[in-house]
Amino acid sequence: MIADQLILNKKTTKSDFGTDKKSESPVRSIAKALSWRVVGTLDTLVISYLLTGEITIAASIASIDFITKMILYFFHERAWNLVNWGKK
Template sequence: MIVDQLVLSKKESKTKYEADKKSERPIRSVAKAVSWRVIGTLDTLLISYILTGEVAIAASIASIDFITKMFLYFFHERLWNKINWGK
């Protein structure tokens, strides 16, 4: 893929850029948010359990963490998708 990008002319590269710029859909952001939050929530659950020693408290903390951070990540991802810097 890197070799292809180096070989492409500016015109072809610009066309590919325009296609890539529009390829990120909200459903992809949702999938990324959910998958990342599963990993993050397992981490929070483990740390909460280590600190409190109680499964119920750790699960409560992890549940709240899962919901709030998934929404925050989704909107963060959508905002960054609108920013052209670095694309």
């Protein structure tokens, strides 16, 4: 959906998002996903540091977490895209 529009350079018009006030632009969705991932990674970094007492280990854990969660989120979104429930 969002990835398709970005990869294939599909044009979206203002009316695509204006008819349903709950919809948002793909760029906004990407910005929200990235900002949430940063918040989640900082949380992992702090918890890892509190548990290990080692900033290098905590940073390693947080880095791996950032990458794996982005990949998992992509496949999660693709799976939900197959579900018709809640779509108009």
